[in-house]
Amino acid sequence: MSGLPLDALSPELRRKWAAARVWAAHRMPYLANALLTMDPVVVPDTELTDDGAALRRFPADTGWHIHLSPAELERQSVPQIGFWALHQLAHLLREHAAQVPAAVTHGPDADEPPVRTPEQQVWNLAADAELHGDLSTAGLEAPADVAAPAALGLPGGELARRYWTLLQDRTELPDPAMAAGDCGNGCDGRPRPWNCDWPPLSRTSAQLTALEAARRVREHQRTRDDVPGGWRRWADEILEPRVNWRRQLAAQIRRTIADTTGRVDFTYRRPSRRAGSVPGVVLPSLRQPAPVIAMLIDTSGSMNDDMLGQCLAEVDAVLRAVGIGRRQVTVISVDARVYRAQNPRTIADLTLGGGGGTDIRAGIEAATVLRPPPDLIVALTDGHTLWPDAPPPRTRVVVGLLDPAGRVPDWATTVVISEPGSEEVR
Secondary structure (H helix, E strand, C coil), X not given: CCCECHHHCCHHHHHHHHHHHHHHHHHCHHHHHXXXXXXXXXXXXXXXXXXXXXXXXXXXXXXXXXEECHHHHHHCCHHHHHHHHHHHHHHHHCCHHHCCCXXXXXXXXXXXXXXXXXXXXXXXXXXXXXXXXXXXCCCCCCCCCCCCCCCCCCCCCCCHHHHHHHHCCCCCCCCHHHHXXXXXXXXXXXXXXXXXXXXXXXXXXXXXXXXXXXXXXXXXXXHHCCCCHHHHHHHHHHHCCCXXXXXXXXXXXXXXXXXXXXXXEEEEEEECCCXXXXXXXXXXXEECCCCCEEEEEEXXXXXXXXXXXXXXXXXXXXXXXXXXXXXXEEEEEECCCECCCECCCCHHHCCCCCCCCCCHHHHHHHHHCCCCCCCEEEEEECCCCCCCCCCCCCCEEEEEECCCCCCCCCCCEEEECCCCCCCEEC
16 A cells, blocks of 8 residues: 555644644653654555554554554544554554564465454554553553553563463453454554555664663653653663673773773863962863774675664763763764764764775774874674774774674774674674
8 A cells, every 4th residue: 555645634634643743742752752753654544444443543564654544533532643653652662563473473475465363463462561551650541442451360560472471371362342453563563454665764763763762761760750660661671781792892992981081191271270379380280081982883785774773772872981071982984985974962963874885994094083083993893894904003993793704803802792692702
């Protein structure tokens, strides 16, 4: 299905949709930017056999499109539409489509008319049960057919995979109306008849959106202390190190930061505060420099979306580690050539370029001519590239290797990033 742009709606329905998004952003302001990232797609009711009832929940897909039925926009109130927008956004941020058990993926072939299987229904119930507490404790009133753990006879506060396991022991589905609720492709990854052929949001952009939302959750928690527990846990998982290799990479970065901030030198740019004790003599003050870090991101064609997502997570970790010194962090995209050097304050400020061949030597050369010169160069790459014969002068180099089969120079400290839970430093 091709889908129609928002302009296909009447002015009244466009205003209603806009009001629903404002209502949702006011209830959960830390998700406001992510909410605006979802691209609305109008699905004409005449193209659906049930006059749009299948879109009662305004389902989203993994490309971050949210599907709007004119009939449902007309029927539902602004708060109801706003609730479903947040509900579908939560499915996308929690990546429920990527967590589906194997039993759910064994549905009809993509060429056949998509028909929901009982396994899909159970997974939808399990995913909804995970989200229920986080949306209800935020002051949102969920519709009666949204699966609440209590209505399913299950404990609260569990994750979707745990609810799936518990529901597998049931001999029959719960309330048919509850089981019939369909949150679409964004919940289980299976095709739907209303899915559009519009370009999806890229994996990298989706990860950037999630990182920014997680940061806003933490900021809101510090100032307001009213963020539901499930969103706090989700933000911690996004922002904190999750696998062991990151400890090693972080340790190498901290070592350089400590070495640099431990240096002191005399400078006459700012007179010493003790100059008054020696009239007529200009005394120098002590200067403690902030670390200068250059991060090279391999953006060649051999780097897949998951690898680029790991690179972005590391850049975000470094920006948070150096704090107010983040203006000293320079990020350079490099494939066979170097792209514009950037000094992002947050990961959302970063733009990646590339997609061609690989020559990390160009990135290292560009880093060494920065002013001031970097104390540390962090190269995040799969290693399928050429390297300089000798290390850059007076600069430590750490390689985050995303493919164990890649090649790295002997003169660099290398952290091998193989798979979650494993690590090797060489």
